[in-house]
Amino acid sequence: MRRTARALVELVAVLVRRLLREGMVRRSLLWPTALTAGTLVATLIVFASLQATETVGVTRAVSAELRGVIEAAGFEPVFVSDAREAVRNGTWAAVDGQVLWTNDRGPRALQLEAALREALEAPWRPDPVVPLPQTADAAPSGAAVCRLVASLFALYGVVFGLGMVARDRDDGTLAAELALPIPRWVPGAARWIASTLLLSSFYALCVATFAAIMGLPDAAAMARHGAAACGAATAIGLVVVGRAGLKQSFAGPFATGMGMATGLIALGNTHPAVGSWLPLASVFTGGDGWAPLAGTLVAGALASAIFAVRAARE
């Protein structure tokens, strides 16, 4: 028992290390989060920079002092010959020393008006209150991105489950492990745990990133759904690999595994009430994620048992 536990821990550690040493694996685990988050941040930066360079048309009649006031309010004065015509031609605001012309009804026009009125010591000025963006507004988008990434990671899980067995069978690694004085289910279970741990960890990183950027309704539940999907997908890969190696018969099990994984995800979409209970199917449904997580443990145990039975028949 002690040797079995030690072997399981050692094999899991080594398998995780092997996976992390593959550049393609590292890139595929980081890429979805990095690219999506990077795109989002870049969009915000571009948006912010565009906002900062808003210009206001001013005629020569506008004094240097008033132009300074406009600048101080965060706008860039640009000379125009006729303020009214400038606004008609598309400039959002222009000043001729007497009138503020604008086609904008939003807070920036009020901000400009307030700055001008204050400088001219007018008896009153508007004070627009701009509502702060709420994370709750962005949370559904964050959740949608996380669900898509979970689906992608689930497909990785199928590939990991299949590939770790097929490749190790081809190069004799699996035979060497199975000849160790440990139960036959251990190498299969180690592969399931290693793949699930790795995928779930990187998925948790994705969830944390989007929870920080956009907010998520329930980040922990989202992480549980993703972990359940990764585990179930790896179990599918382990089960469907059969006697295939990378050099032969790989395409059939690969197609079967992908079909099963995507089929379960689709089931969750079409029957959310059922899907919320099943790993993989729960990716696009709600729920706290505990039932799918328990389901994936059962799937992992079943896959390890099937692996052991099949190993004895080879």
Added chain:
Amino acid sequence: MIVVRDLVKRFPASGRGTVTAVDHLSFSVHPGEVYGLLGPNGAGKTTTLRILATLADPDSGTVEVAGLSRTTDPVGIRERIAYVPAEGGLPQRLTAREVVRLFARIQGVEEPDARADALLDRMGALGYADTPCGDMSTGMKRRVVLARALVHSPAAMLLDEPTDGLDVPGRRDVLALVREQAAEGRAIVLSSHIMGEVERVVDRIGVMARGRLVCEGTLPEVLAAAGADDLDAAFLALVGEP
């Protein structure tokens, strides 16, 4: 040490019912003896070694290693054997040191890290102990595989085509290591289809063809049984090749 009696293994074959890979095979190997299992491709050598290593289950027959039955105590047998698959079985992304240490730890060897380094040193592999296995030559890999196999001081070794893909110096070194292990009292079963190396290293020979043991004995006995002057001719005569 190793006793095989009436071993049979059949595989399902698409459209042909079953294929008998091992057909009523019996032989024994004593401590300190190198037993050469010879045969053409598909003769059943690898299947036999996999059954001995408890990687595959036979349809009938018995196997005993160090007095333990394969049927009742497969884990006990795996504690006492070292199986070296023809492919080697070295993960490409792990270094030689990591591989040998992993097996030493799982086998429950005392001071596994020191034992692993000592074996790599003994096999002449310490110089590239931190090189990923995927970057090693075939000869380097064979030394690492043998270090891994010996990490728990097994009573018996099952070597499947141990010199496959090696150049002449590499083959010489591996065969010398095999003889060394036999001299330490280990029972060794070595499968091969290269007659020259078998002549140099084995004590007894078993020639397999189509799953059956067609001849067994020392080199002179096999030559006499085949009526041949050299092992190549004897092999061809015994396996029924023209």
